[in-house]
Amino acid sequence: MNVGDRHYRTIWLSDDKRSVEIIDQRWLPHEFRVERIGTVDGIATAIRDMWVRGAPLIGVTAAYGVAIQMLDDPSDEALDAVWESLHKTRPTAINLRWALDEMRRSLKPIAPAQRAEAAYKRAAEIADEDVGLNRAIGENGLAIIKEIAARKKPGEPVNILTHCNAGWLATVDYGTATSPIYLAVEAGIPVHVYVDETRPRNQGAQLTAWEMAGHGVPHTLIVDNAGGHLMQHGDIDMVIVGTDRTTANGDVCNKIGTYLKALAAADNDVPFYVALPSPTIDWTVGDGLTEIPIEERSGDEVSLVWGKTADGKIAQVRVSPEATPAANPAFDVTPARLVTGLITERGVAKASREGLKAMFPERG
Numbered sequence: 297m298n299v300g301d302r303h304y305r306t307i308w309l310s311d312d313k314r315s316v317e318i319i320d321q322r323w324l325p326h327e328f329r330v331e332r333i334g335t336v337d338g339i340a341t342a343i344r345d346m347w348v349r350g351a352p353l354i355g356v357t358a359a360y361g362v363a364i365q366m367l368d369d370p371s372d373e374a375l376d377a378v379w380e381s382l383h384k385t386r387p388t389a390i391n392l393r394w395a396l397d398e399m400r401r402s403l404k405p406i407a408p409a410q411r412a413e414a415a416y417k418r419a420a421e422i423a424d425e426d427v428g429l430n431r432a433i434g435e436n437g438l439a440i441i442k443e444i445a446a447r448k449k450p451g452e453p454v455n456i457l458t459h460c461n462a463g464w465l466a467t468v469d470y471g472t473a474t475s476p477i478y479l480a481v482e483a484g485i486p487v488h489v490y491v492d493e494t495r496p497r498n499q500g501a502q503l504t505a506w507e508m509a510g511h512g513v514p515h516t517l518i519v520d521n522a523g524g525h526l527m528q529h530g531d532i533d534m535v536i537v538g539t540d541r542t543t544a545n546g547d548v549c550n551k552i553g554t555y556l557k558a559l560a561a562a563d564n565d566v567p568f569y570v571a572l573p574s575p576t577i578d579w580t581v582g583d584g585l586t587e588i589p590i591e592e593r594s595g596d597e598v599s600l601v602w603g604k605t606a607d608g609k610i611a612q613v614r615v616s617p618e619a620t621p622a623a624n625p626a627f628d629v630t631p632a633r634l635v636t637g638l639i640t641e642r643g644v645a646k647a648s649r650e651g652l653k654a655m656f657p658e659r660g
């Protein structure tokens with residue numbers, strides 16, 4: 297997407313053809329910082345500490361981590377070791393495992409001497425594929441926005457609520473949940489986005505709001521707990537969110553708080569859509585609630601908040617007593633029964649095993 301008058305992806309190969317450069321998302325919206333990473337440990341840190349985050353972007357970043365490892369040691373043992381070390385950085389987003397599996401699958405048959413070149417090629421392909429998948433998701437989601445727009449008074453915006461950041465910052469470009477929004481703006485369809493701040497790390501307030509502002513999308517920041525109230529008063533026409541892992545049954549694992557939005561949407565007959573590229577589907581899992589590992593992050597993310605001080609410094613402040621412990625489950629699972637549809641690159645699937653098999657028959 298464009299930052300000012302320059303187009304950026306969230307990750308790209310450095311001139312040294314070894315390192316990658318990433319937008320360090322911890323400093324947005326206050327500072328736009330690019331970091332160069334040239335070691336596997338650096339890649340692991342960037343994923344674990346959320347310099348980069350978002351399921352598809354985590355996967356692409358890990359793919360480049362494998363490529364860096366192949367430059368240093370292309371042996372089978374090193375390939376297996378880097379799979380393990382990067383896989384344990386964050387447990388929930390399936391794209392991480394998907395990308396690591398895809399890199400190992402593509403590299404194992406190749407002679408070690410040729411693996412580095414092949415690894416960088418495959419990592420670049422995965423990044424390019426993500427952009428294409430997200431653009432297709434946008435087209436399929438745009439059709440839904442158009443249907444809703446046709447039922448509104450001329451000029452009245454389609455009011456969309458989104459949670460966390462499933463934007464271009466969560467992917468290589470376009471985003472998943474935001475892709476239909478961007479295409480709607482490009483098509484001249486009036487939209488307005490309610491942006492959930494998304495405690496505790498405020499991906500909505502810090503990242504989605506930054507994206508919306510940068511792309512000229514009318515938007516309003518709200519606290520996470522306001523969504524139900526707005527739905528009760530008819531202020532939300534649709535909800536669209538991303539996902540870190542969707543099961544073969546259509547259960548959706550996403551940022552903590554998503555489930556509560558789905559409950560409010562169901563209670564107010566507001567359509568609740570999930571945008572996802574097919575690598576985010578975990579075909580090996582049926583029941584999301586019992587089978588998806590939910591990342592428990594540090595309670596400090598709840599007790600301490602980053603922001604910009606009046607004198608322009610970026611600092612952390614404590615919002616709770618020192619002695620108060622904090623729990624921080626980073627994701628929750630929305631049962632398929634609460635999901636109106638899964639917006640994939642191939643079309644909108646019913647949130648069910650049958651619906652996903654119909655969309656992806658090759659997955660049998």
Ligand SMILES: CSC[C@H]1O[C@H](OP(=O)(O)O)[C@H](O)[C@@H]1O
Binds near residue numbers: 350351461462552
């Ligand atoms: C398109 S995946 C976006 C997904 O990832 C976010 O989690 P995190 O910021 O912790 O990586 C959130 O669940 C988003 O919906």
